[in-house]
Structures are given as structure tokens and as C-alpha cells.
Amino acid sequence: MAFDYDSSVRADIGNAHRTYWQTLTQPGNWFTSAQRIAIAAASREATDCDFCAARKTALSPYAIKGEHDSSVDLSPLLLDAVHRIIMDQTRITQHYIDGNEQQGLSKPAYVELVGVAVAMFSIDEFHRAMGLPLEVLPEPGAGEPDHYQPEQAVTGTGFVPMISPEGTIGLEADLWQPGRTANVLRALSLVPNAVRDWVALGNAQYLSFEGMSNFTQPEGRSINRMQIELVAGRVSAINECFY
Amino acid sequence: MLRVSATTTNTEINLQGIAGDQAAAAQGIEFGAELISFAEALALRDEDALRQARTTLRKVAGEAVLIDAAGVAGNFQRMVRIADSVGIPVDDMQGELGQSVRQELSLEQYRSAENSLNLDS
Numbered sequence: 001m002a003f004d005y006d007s008s009v010r011a012d013i014g015n016a017h018r019t020y021w022q023t024l025t026q027p028g029n030w031f032t033s034a035q036r037i038a039i040a041a042a043s044r045e046a047t048d049c050d051f052c053a054a055r056k057t058a059l060s061p062y063a064i065k066g067e068h069d070s071s072v073d074l075s076p077l078l079l080d081a082v083h084r085i086i087m088d089q090t091r092i093t094q095h096y097i098d099g100n101e102q103q104g105l106s107k108p109a110y111v112e113l114v115g116v117a118v119a120m121f122s123i124d125e126f127h128r129a130m131g132l133p134l135e136v137l138p139e140p141g142a143g144e145p146d147h148y149q150p151e152q153a154v155t156g157t158g159f160v161p162m163i164s165p166e167g168t169i170g171l172e173a174d175l176w177q178p179g180r181t182a183n184v185l186r187a188l189s190l191v192p193n194a195v196r197d198w199v200a201l202g203n204a205q206y207l208s209f210e211g212m213s214n215f216t217q218p219e220g221r222s223i224n225r226m227q228i229e230l231v232a233g234r235v236s237a238i239n240e241c242f243y
Numbered sequence: 244m245l246r247v248s249a250t251t252t253n254t255e256i257n258l259q260g261i262a263g264d265q266a267a268a269a270q271g272i273e274f275g276a277e278l279i280s281f282a283e284a285l286a287l288r289d290e291d292a293l294r295q296a297r298t299t300l301r302k303v304a305g306e307a308v309l310i311d312a313a314g315v316a317g318n319f320q321r322m323v324r325i326a327d328s329v330g331i332p333v334d335d336m337q338g339e340l341g342q343s344v345r346q347e348l349s350l351e352q353y354r355s356a357e358n359s360l361n362l363d364s
Contacts, residue, residue, distance in 0.1 A: 008307070009310055010310065010311075010314075047288065084328075085324055089323070089324045089327040089328050090327050090354045091354060092328050093330070114325065114329065118324045118325055119321065122317045122320055123317070124317075125285065125316065125320040126313050126316075126317035128293070129285050129297070129312075129316050129317055130310070131293075131297055158330040158331040158332070158358070159329050159330040160329050162329075182334050183326075183331040183332060183334050184322065186331075187325050187326065187331050188325060198321075198325070201321070202318055202322075204314065205314035205315065205317055205318035206314065206315055215244075215247055215251035215252070216251060216252055221311050222305070222307035222310070222311045223311045223315075224248075224273075225244070225248035225251075226245060226248045226249055226254065226271070226272050227272055227273065227274065227275070227308075227312070228311070228315050229244040229245035230260055230261070230268060230275055230279060230282075231278050231279070231282045231312050231315045232244070232315055232322075233260075233261040234261055234268075234278075234279045235286045235315075235320060236319055237263070238282075238283060238286035239319075239323040239324075240353040240355065241322075241326055241327060241355060242333065242350050242355040242358065243326035
């Protein structure tokens with residue numbers, strides 16, 4: 001069984017990680033299962049990429065040329081996007097995403113790629129934090145992407161279209177209550193399943209929506225809300241995240 | 244969120260813990276210094292420091308605290324990348340609380356601040 005953690009690890013964490021592994025064995029909206037697993041593998045390799053390390057210290061991400069260290073079967077365009085997201089995310093711009101679109105990485109495909117890369121990263125980072133070995137990636141499943149995207153996605157917030165705060169209707173009615181959301185929750189909504197994955201992982205590793213409204217001692221946690229937010233804030237500060 | 248939770252619980256804290264000041268992190272927050280050392284070592288990918296911080300946090304606070312802190316730290320390694328990869332702006336740049344926190348921690352120096360500040364220009 002994947003994620004067969006010691007009994008001291010909360011069961012909901014293992015369950016969330018196993019559920020995410022299952023999603024990798026299925027096609028997404030824009031990538032096959034094999035491609036999704038390749039994106040996950042690239043996310044895992046990015047932190048050891050010498051080119052990324054050199055580029056991160058360069059004045060501009062375009063100042064140096066080179067190739068990413070990778071054993072993954074992904075196009076250079078997709079590989080670069082995954083490595084940028086993991087290693088140099090603060091310098092991603094509208095120009096970069098528009099340029100990728102012109103080269104064939106559509107905005108909804110980019111959003112799915114972001115979702116897979118960062119979900120994988122958060123699971124691996126939990127393991128690294130705990131000093132645990134990384135889980136072996138699953139075998140890819142069959143099927144083709146369906147190219148679904150919500151019709152109600154709109155531009156105007158960030159670099160990609162998103163569902164408006166009031167736009168969670170029809171198939172997307174479960175994403176959030178109309179009007180009760182935040183940009184970080186809307187961020188990946190061009191691919192609704194990416195939001196569902198984010199919420200499921202966040203429920204276990206951080207807090208559920210209900211838990212977020214508890215500013216004292218969230219149920220089922222050994223640390224109080226101040227301790228939770230201190231850890232969250234320090235990680236965000238080191239990553240220079242303004243949001 | 245840290246400021247809100249401190250206000251809710253009537254706890255005096257020092258936000259400079261977020262900036263890495265260990266003494267500040269410990270003010271009003273149990274295991275605050277150990278928690279930020281752990282979070283910092285993870286985010287900076289300093290494996291030696293991470294081993295030491297993990298051992299210390301486990302020793303002073305216990306396994307359950309370590310697990311919950313690891314979950315939160317891993318989660319925010321993801322959240323910051325979602326925010327910056329799609330360039331989302333801060334939801335409410337005019338809110339008084341957010342403005343005071345951004346000023347106190349000098350967050351406008353961050354490159355990704357452009358995603359929010361450019362909307363005001």
C-alpha cells in the first residue's frame with residue numbers, strides 16, 4: 001500500500017496522499033495519466049537541477065542558456081514550465097505564460113500542469129520534512145484527456161482565466177459557495193479537478209474550510225492556530241510570496 | 244492569519260518571527276522558535292539544519308506536533324507556488340490589517356508584489 005505511514009501519522013494525511021496518487025493514474029482534462037505522472041516526476045527532479053540553480057541566481061531567467069537535468073519524458077516546453085514553478089516561481093510572468101501558449105502549452109493545460117507539479121511537491125515536502133523516503137510513483141492508467149474547461153471562466157485576475165467568485169454553478173457548484181472564496185482558491189479553477197485536489201490535500205496537511213474559521217485550536221490538530229500560521233508564514237516569507 | 248489568531252486569543256505576539264527572528268517567534272507562541280527553525284530549514288533546503296530542527300522539535304514538542312508542522316510546511320511550499328505561478332493578486336489590498344502586516348514585514352520588496360501593486364497604478 002502506498003503511503004503506509006507509521007501509526008503516529010494522522011490517518012487523514014495518508015488517505016489524502018493515497019487519493020492523490022489515484023488521481024495520477026487517471027487522465028486529466030489536458031494530459032494523459034502517463035503525462036501527469038511525468039509532470040510529477042519532473043517536479044520531484046527539479047530541486048536537483050543544476051541549470052535551475054544557476055538560473056535562479058541570474059539577474060533574469062533569460063540571462064543564461066542551458067538544459068534542465070531530467071530523466072523524464074516531457075517536451076522541453078513542459079519540462080521548463082515544471083522547473084520554473086518549483087524553482088523560480090516568483091519570476092513567472094504573464095509574458096512567459098502567453099509565450100508558452102504560442103508554443104503550444106495552452107492556459108488550461110498550464111493550469112493542470114501547475115496543479116500536478118505543486119500537489120506532488122507538497123507531498124514530497126511532507127516526506128522530506130519528516131525524514132521519510134519519497135513514495136514510488138504509480139503506474140500510469142489508460143484513457144485520454146477530455147479537454148473540459150468551465151464555460152464560466154473569465155479573465156481579469158492573474159495570468160490565466162478563472163471562475164468568478166459567483167461562478168460556481170452547474171458542474172462546478174461544489175468548488176465553493178458563490179461569493180465566498182479567495183483568489184488562491186480560484187487560482188486553478190480553469191481546471192476544476194485541480195481545485196478539488198488542492199482542497200483535499202489542504203484539508204489534511206493544513207486545514208479544512210471549516211477549520212480555517214477556527215482561530216484558536218482547530219479540531220484534530222496538535223498545534224494551535226498561531227503555531228500553524230507561524231509555520232505557514234515563515235515558509236511563505238522564505239519563498240518571498242507577497243500573496 | 245497569525246495576527247488574527249493572536250487577536251482572537253488575546254495573545255501578544257511579535258510578527259518578526261515570520262521574518263526569522265527566533266526570540267520574536269517564541270513570544271506568545273509555544274515552541275515558536277523551534278517551529279520556525281524547522282520551517283526555515285525545510286524551505287531553504289538545508290538538509291543538515293532540517294535534521295537538527297526535526298530532532299529538536301520532536302524532543303521538545305513531541306511527534307504529533309512535528310507531524311502537524313510538517314504537513315503545514317509542505318502545504319505552504321505548494322500554496323506559494325500556486326499563487327505565483329498564476330499571478331494572483333492579494334484579495335483586499337485596502338484592508339487595514341493586511342496593510343499593517345505588509346508594512347511591518349516589508350513584503351512589498353518581494354518581486355511577486357507586482358501582481359498586486361500593479362493593479363493600483
